[in-house]
Amino acid sequence: MNAAVSPFLLVSFFAAAALSGAERVPWTSSKIHGSPEPPPRYRVERAFPKVTFENPIDVAVIPGTRRLVVSTLDGRLFSLPDDESCEKAELFGDVRQFEQETASSYAFTFHPRFAENRFVFVWINLDGHGHKNREDGTHIVRFRVTEEDPPRLDLASGKLIYTWMSGGHNGGGLRFGPDGMLYIAAGDTADPDPPDPLATGQNIGDVLASIQRIDVDHPDAGRAYGIPKDNPFVNTPGARGEVWAYGFRNPWRMSFDKKSGALWVGDVGWELWEMIDRVERGGNYGWSITEGGKQDVRPDRARGPSPVLPPVVVHSHKEAASITGGEIYDGKKLPELAGTYIYGDWQLGTFWSLRDGKSTELCRSNLEPIVFGVAPDGELLIADYAGGGLWRLARNPDARKVSEFPRRLSESGLFADGKMQTPAPGVVPYEIHAPRWSDHATSQRWIALPGNENITLAKKELGVIAPGRWVFPDDSVLALTYTLEMERGNPATARKIETQIMHFDGIQWAAYSYRWNDAQTDAKLVPADGADATFDVKDPAEPSGAMRQPWHFFARAECLRCHNMWNNFTPGFSSSQLDRQAIADAGDPLELLTRLKIPLEEPKLTNPHGKSGNLELRARSYLEANCATCHRAGGGGSVPTMMTIETKLADARLVDAKPVQGDLGLPDARIIAPGDPYRSVLLYRMATAGRGHMPYLGGKLIDDRGLVLVRDWIAGIKLGAETPEIELLALASAFRVIDGSETGAEREGLIRRGAALPDPMQRALFERFLPESQRRKTLGPVFSTDALLARAGDAARGKTLFTAICATCHRAGDTGIDFGPELTHIAAKYPRAALLEQIVQPAKIIEPQWQLATVVLKSGESVSGFIDGRIGEEITLKIAGGGRRKIPAEEISKTTTANVSVMPEGLLQSLTAQEAADLLSFVSSLK
Numbered sequence: 001m002n003a004a005v006s007p008f009l010l011v012s013f014f015a016a017a018a019l020s021g022a023e024r025v026p027w028t029s030s031k032i033h034g035s036p037e038p039p040p041r042y043r044v045e046r047a048f049p050k051v052t053f054e055n056p057i058d059v060a061v062i063p064g065t066r067r068l069v070v071s072t073l074d075g076r077l078f079s080l081p082d083d084e085s086c087e088k089a090e091l092f093g094d095v096r097q098f099e100q101e102t103a104s105s106y107a108f109t110f111h112p113r114f115a116e117n118r119f120v121f122v123w124i125n126l127d128g129h130g131h132k133n134r135e136d137g138t139h140i141v142r143f144r145v146t147e148e149d150p151p152r153l154d155l156a157s158g159k160l161i162y163t164w165m166s167g168g169h170n171g172g173g174l175r176f177g178p179d180g181m182l183y184i185a186a187g188d189t190a191d192p193d194p195p196d197p198l199a200t201g202q203n204i205g206d207v208l209a210s211i212q213r214i215d216v217d218h219p220d221a222g223r224a225y226g227i228p229k230d231n232p233f234v235n236t237p238g239a240r241g242e243v244w245a246y247g248f249r250n251p252w253r254m255s256f257d258k259k260s261g262a263l264w265v266g267d268v269g270w271e272l273w274e275m276i277d278r279v280e281r282g283g284n285y286g287w288s289i290t291e292g293g294k295q296d297v298r299p300d301r302a303r304g305p306s307p308v309l310p311p312v313v314v315h316s317h318k319e320a321a322s323i324t325g326g327e328i329y330d331g332k333k334l335p336e337l338a339g340t341y342i343y344g345d346w347q348l349g350t351f352w353s354l355r356d357g358k359s360t361e362l363c364r365s366n367l368e369p370i371v372f373g374v375a376p377d378g379e380l381l382i383a384d385y386a387g388g389g390l391w392r393l394a395r396n397p398d399a400r401k402v403s404e405f406p407r408r409l410s411e412s413g414l415f416a417d418g419k420m421q422t423p424a425p426g427v428v429p430y431e432i433h434a435p436r437w438s439d440h441a442t443s444q445r446w447i448a449l450p451g452n453e454n455i456t457l458a459k460k461e462l463g464v465i466a467p468g469r470w471v472f473p474d475d476s477v478l479a480l481t482y483t484l485e486m487e488r489g490n491p492a493t494a495r496k497i498e499t500q501i502m503h504f505d506g507i508q509w510a511a512y513s514y515r516w517n518d519a520q521t522d523a524k525l526v527p528a529d530g531a532d533a534t535f536d537v538k539d540p541a542e543p544s545g546a547m548r549q550p551w552h553f554f555a556r557a558e559c560l561r562c563h564n565m566w567n568n569f570t571p572g573f574s575s576s577q578l579d580r581q582a583i584a585d586a587g588d589p590l591e592l593l594t595r596l597k598i599p600l601e602e603p604k605l606t607n608p609h610g611k612s613g614n615l616e617l618r619a620r621s622y623l624e625a626n627c628a629t630c631h632r633a634g635g636g637g638s639v640p641t642m643m644t645i646e647t648k649l650a651d652a653r654l655v656d657a658k659p660v661q662g663d664l665g666l667p668d669a670r671i672i673a674p675g676d677p678y679r680s681v682l683l684y685r686m687a688t689a690g691r692g693h694m695p696y697l698g699g700k701l702i703d704d705r706g707l708v709l710v711r712d713w714i715a716g717i718k719l720g721a722e723t724p725e726i727e728l729l730a731l732a733s734a735f736r737v738i739d740g741s742e743t744g745a746e747r748e749g750l751i752r753r754g755a756a757l758p759d760p761m762q763r764a765l766f767e768r769f770l771p772e773s774q775r776r777k778t779l780g781p782v783f784s785t786d787a788l789l790a791r792a793g794d795a796a797r798g799k800t801l802f803t804a805i806c807a808t809c810h811r812a813g814d815t816g817i818d819f820g821p822e823l824t825h826i827a828a829k830y831p832r833a834a835l836l837e838q839i840v841q842p843a844k845i846i847e848p849q850w851q852l853a854t855v856v857l858k859s860g861e862s863v864s865g866f867i868d869g870r871i872g873e874e875i876t877l878k879i880a881g882g883g884r885r886k887i888p889a890e891e892i893s894k895t896t897t898a899n900v901s902v903m904p905e906g907l908l909q910s911l912t913a914q915e916a917a918d919l920l921s922f923v924s925s926l927k
Contacts, residue, residue: 026425026426026451027425027451028450028451029414029426030413030450030475031406031411031412032405032414033405036405036512036525038399038402039396039398040363042334042362042363042393042395043393044393045391045394046389046390047375047381048080048389048390050085050086053072053383053388054072054074055072056070056072056073056370056371056384056390057106058070058071058371059071060108061082061374061375062079063112064114064115066081066376068082068381069108070383070390071105071122075095075096078090078092079092082376082377092150092152092153095141095158098155099124099126099139102124104125106123106174107123108122110176111216119143119145120153121140121182122142123138123140123172123174124140124141125137125166133189133198134165137167138165138166139160139162141160143158162224168192169189169268171187171252172253173185173265177213178256178258179261182213182214182216183212184213184214185254186251187248188208188287188288189208192270195249196209201247201286201298202304204233204243204304207242210242210246210247211245211251211279213231213242213243214226214227214228215227233282236305245280245282245283245285246283246284246285247304248265248287249267249269249270249288251265251267252267252324252325253265253324253325253371253372254266254325255327258328264341265279265325266323266324266325266326266343267311268322268323269291269317269323271295271297271317272292272294272295273292273314273316273317274316274317275311275313275323276314283306284303285308292310292311292314293308294314294316299852300852300854301854315345318557319348320345320347320350321345323344323346324344324371325343326342326343326380327341327342327372327373328340328341329342329353329380331377332377333379334393337353342362342372342393344369346385349369350363350364351365351369366507367384367386367387368384368386369382369384369385371383380392408514408523408524410523414427418522419520421444421496423446427447427448428446430573432445432578433576433621434577434608434622436625436699437698437699438698438699439699440484440485440537440549441483442484443480443483444483445478445480445572446479447477447478447479448476448477448479449472449476453474455476456470456473470568470575473504475505478501478570479499479500479501480499482499484497484537485537486537488539493538495520497515497533498514498526500512501513502559502569504569509569509570511554511556512526512556513525513554514526515533515553526553528555529555530552530553530555530556531552531553532550532551532552534550534551535549537549544771552700558697562629562697576645577605605624605625605645608622608625608709609705616649618709619709619713620645622709623643623645623710626706630696631643631644632644641653642654653671654671655672656673656719657671657672664685665762666681666731667679672717674714674719675719677710677711677714677715682710683710684731686702687707687731688761688764689765690763690764690767690778690910702768704738707738708739711735730759730762730766733750737750751766755770760911760915778910779913779916783908783909788916789833789836793917793920793921794921798918798922801911801918801922802919806823812824812826818882819866819878819882820866821850827923827925827926832924842903842907849866851866853877854895855877855895856892856894857892857893858891863879863887864877865877865878865879868884873889875887875895
C-alpha cells in the first residue's frame with residue numbers, strides 16, 4: 001500500500017469542443033444502469049458530514065470519553081466530539097513538532113490503562129516516501145494526553161520506545177491486545193518489484209514482515225520496552241524475540257476480537273491475491289515463499305521454523321487490489337452483522353463481512369477505506385483516505401428493487417439498429433492501433449458517454465495509478481462486437497458472435513457479454529460464469545478443409561483480469577491505443593482528442609501488421625496488446641517480465657533473460673535469445689498448442705502472422721556478442737511450416753515427422769497441422785489415477801518417453817543426466833501407485849538431500865542446485881545439466897535451502913492415457 005497520494009485535480013477532457021465549434025451529440029437512450037444482480041443490502045453513508053480531514057490514516061475513541069481522535073498522514077492528530085452536528089475538529093497534536101524529520105504517521109493507539117496513565121502510542125516514519133531503507137526509520141513514540149478540555153498531546157512528554165527499519169512496505173498496525181501487550185504490524189520494507197528483495201519474509205532474525213509483540217510496561221535492561229517471556233521465538237538462536245508471527249508482505253491494519261481475543265490482520269498482496277489472516281502465536285503466513293498459498297513467489301528460499309499457514313480468506317485481483325484489515329462488528333444498528341469481521345479494499349472501495357470462514361460482499365463504494373474504527377456507540381467508522389470524510393455502513397433502501405439491467409442487447413439503448421450495428425445518437429465508433437488476437441475474429445468498437453458528460457483527466461498521482469489517468473463519468477459504456485467468418489477469407493459469411501460491454505457504474509467498472517442468436521437479430525446476456533460454444537468453420541488451411549472452432553464467452557470476473565485498475569480498466573480506449581487519424585478521417589466528435597495538449601507516451605502503439613513504425617515497434621505493439629495485461633507491474637504474471645510498450649527494452653527483463661518457469665526443452669534457452677528466435681521461450685509459448693501456451697487469457701488458436709512478426713524481430717536483436725552455435729530442433733522446423741518455407745510433400749513430411757516426436761513439448765508444435773481426427777487425445781489437467789494404474793503399459797515405448805521427458809534431470813541405468821534423484825532402482829523402493837503419486841505430485845515427498853539449495857555470492861550472483869558435498873565452509877553444488885560447481889567459502893554470502901521440487905507439476909497432462917501408462921510401466925520396471 002502506498003499511502004502517499006494526492007487528491008484528484010481534474011481537467012475537462014472535451015474542453016476543446018468550444019474551440020472547434022463542433023457540437024457533441026448527447027447520448028440519451030441508455031438503459032444500462034446498475035447491474036443484473038439485485039442492489040446490495042448495504043451502502044455507506046457519511047458520518048460527521050461537516051468535518052473533513054486531509055488524508056486521514058487512523059481513528060479511535062479516547063478511552064472513557066465520547067471523543068474521537070483522527071490522525072492524518074502528515075503527522076497531525078485531531079479530536080472531535082461524538083456529535084453529528086460538529087463543524088470543526090480541534091488539533092490534538094502535531095508530532096512534527098516533536099520529531100522534525102517526521103515524513104508520515106501511520107497509526108496510534110491508547111494504552112489499555114489510559115484512565116490511570118494517560119498514555120498514547122504514535123507510529124512515526126522518518127523515511128519519506130522514496131522507499132529508501134533506514135535502519136531506525138520507523139519510530140513508536142509514547143506521549144501523555146493532557147486532562148484539559150479538549151485534551152491534547154503533551155509533546156514534551158514524548159519518549160521513543162522502539163525503532164526498526166523503514167522502507168517501501170512499512171506495514172501499518174498498532175494495537176494493544178487483551179493481554180496488555182503492544183502488537184505492531186511491520187511490512188517487508190520493500191518496493192513491489194522484485195518481491196521481498198531483502199529476503200526478510202521468512203527470516204525471523206529481523207522484525208520485518210512480522211507481527212511484533214512487546215511489553216511497554218515492563219522494560220528490559222537497556223531498552224524502553226520488554227520482550228515477553230512467552231513470545232514464541234525468545235529461545236530460538238538467531239531470532240528476534242519481538243516476533244510473534246511472520247511471513248507477511250505488508251500487513252495493513254489489525255484488530256482483536258473483544259470476545260475471543262483472536263487477532264485479525266489484512267495483508268496486502270503482490271501480483272494476484274489479497275489476504276485476511278487469523279494470526280496465531282508463532283504462525284508463518286508464507287511471504288515470500290507464496291502469495292496467499294495460491295501462487296509461488298520465491299519457493300527456492302529457505303523457510304522459517306514453522307509451517308506455512310493458509311489465510312482465512314483470499315481475494316483475487318479480479319475483485320480486490322489493496323486490502324484494508326477491519327474490525328469485528330459489535331454495534332446495534334445492524335444486528336445481523338453482529339460478530340462478523342468487516343473489512344474492505346483501499347483501491348476499489350468494496351466492503352465484505354466474514355463469518356465462519358465465509359466472506360460475503362456487503363457493498364461497493366467510491367471510498368478509499370484506509371482504516372476502520374469503532375465509535376463510542378459501538379458502530380463502525382470508516383476513514384476515506386482520498387475524500388477525507390468519516391463514513392459508516394447502513395442499510396440500502398433500494399435493496400429490494402428489481403434490477404432493470406438489459407438482458408438483451410436490443411434493450412441497451414446502444415444501437416438504433418442492433419442487427420445492422422447502427423449506433424444510437426451520441427454513441428461514437430472508434431478504432432485502435434493494436435487489437436489483440438481473437439482467434440480470427442474481427443471487432444468493431446464504440447464509446448458512449450451519458451448525456452453531455454465528459455471524460456476528465458487526473459493531473460496528479462492517485463495511489464498506484466499514474467498521472468494522466470482518464471476518469472469516466474457515471475454510466476459510461478464501451479462496447480465491442482466480435483464477428484467471425486464462417487469461411488475464412490469470405491466476408492460474406494461473417495456472423496456476429498459476441499458483444500462485450502464495459503460499464504462504469506460510478507463506483508467500479510463491470511464487464512458483460514451478450515451472445516448473438518443464430519438469426520443474427522439480437523444478443524442475449526451471458527451468465528456471470530461465462531459460456532462456451534463451437535462453430536463449424538470452413539478453412540482451407542486446415543487439413544480437412546474445415547474445423548470446429550471453440551469460442552469462450554469469458555466470465556465477468558475473467559474479463560476483469562485484463563480490465564483492471566493496473567491499466568485503468570480500459571486498455572483499448574487509451575491515449576496510446578486510439579487511432580486518431582482514423583477518428584479524424586471519420587469526422588467524429590472524438591477528433592477533439594487530437595486537440596488536447598496531452599503528451600503521448602513514446603513510442604506510441606502502431607498496427608503490428610501495418611506499414612507504420614519499425615519492426616521493433618510493431619512487435620512490441622503486438623506484445624502490448626496480447627501479453628502486457630498480465631506481464632506488467634501488478635498484472636499478475638508469474639514471470640517478472642514487463643511487456644508494456646512504455647518499458648524500455650533494457651529494463652523489461654526479456655532480452656537474454658533466463659526463463660524462470662522452465663526452458664521447455666529449448667537449448668540454452670532465454671525468454672528472448674537475441675538474434676536467435678528458436679532458443680526463445682517467448683516464441684515457443686506463442687507457437688505451441690500444448691502445455692505452456694500463451695496468452696493464458698487470450699485467444700486459444702495460434703496466430704501465425706503474429707508468430708512470424710515476433711520471430712523476425714527477435715532475429716534482428718543484437719547485443720554485440722555472437723550467438724552460440726547450437727543445433728536447432730523442433731521450434732525452427734515448425735516455423736518452416738508456419739512461414740511457408742516448406743510446401744507440398746516436404747511440408748506434409750515435416751508435419752508427420754514432427755507430430756511423431758516422442759517429446760510432447762516438441763510434438764505440440766506440429767499436431768495442430770494434422771487433421772482433427774488424427775490429433776492425440778491427451779489426459780489434460782484432471783484425470784483418474786485409478787484408471788491410469790489399471791491401464792497396461794509398454795515399458796519399451798515408455799523408455800523412449802522417459803528419454804524425451806525425464807532424462808534431462810534423472811538417470812536410469814545408462815540413460816539420462818545425473819542431476820535429480822538416481823532412478824535406476826527406484827521401483828525397488830516405491831510400489832507402482834507411489835511412483836505415479838510422485839510424478840503427479842512431485843512436491844509431496846522431498847527427501848532432505850533433494851531440498852533445493854540457493855547460494856548467494858558476495859558478488860550478488862545466486863546459484864541454485866543440490867548440495868553434493870562440503871569441505872569446511874566450501875560447498876559443491878550439483879547444478880542443472882548434471883554439472884558440478886565448487887564455491888569457495890570466501891565467496892559465499894548466504895546459503896538457504898527450500899523444501900521444494902524442481903520437477904514440474906502437470907508432467908502427464910500433455911500425454912495420452914496410453915503414453916502415461918507406458919512411461920509408468922518403464923519407471924515401474926526400474927528394479
